[in-house]
Amino acid sequence: MVFAGPVIGETDQTARSLHGDRMTQASDLPTCATLLTTLLIVSGAAITLVGSLGLLRLKTFYERVHAPTLGATMGVGCVVMASIVGFPSCSPAS
Numbered sequence: 001m002v003f004a005g006p007v008i009g010e011t012d013q014t015a016r017s018l019h020g021d022r023m024t025q026a027s028d029l030p031t032c033a034t035l036l037t038t039l040l041i042v043s044g045a046a047i048t049l050v051g052s053l054g055l056l057r058l059k060t061f062y063e064r065v066h067a068p069t070l071g072a073t074m075g076v077g078c079v080v081m082a083s084i085v086g087f088p089s090c091s092p093a094s
Contacts, residue, residue: 029086037086044078047071 029037051071058064 029088033085033088037082040078040082040085044075044082046075047078048075051075 048071051068051074054067054071055064058067
């Protein structure tokens, strides 16, 4: 399929991405921000995994509901913080 030009309603960024120009902002991040983003994503995934394992291990209904809820909430919180650090140009304060 050959791309003839931007379709009405598409942004310039979308048109450029169809030609292979991707949003690669990771190379522009400082090393400390990259490490912090990596740490937050890995810890968020680990916390979510531990919460999921608590669902299998715990005995009563309330314990089984409590562990995955905490794990999912804290895990998603870490991933959101990693997104804030990893994509600084998208934040409203910029």
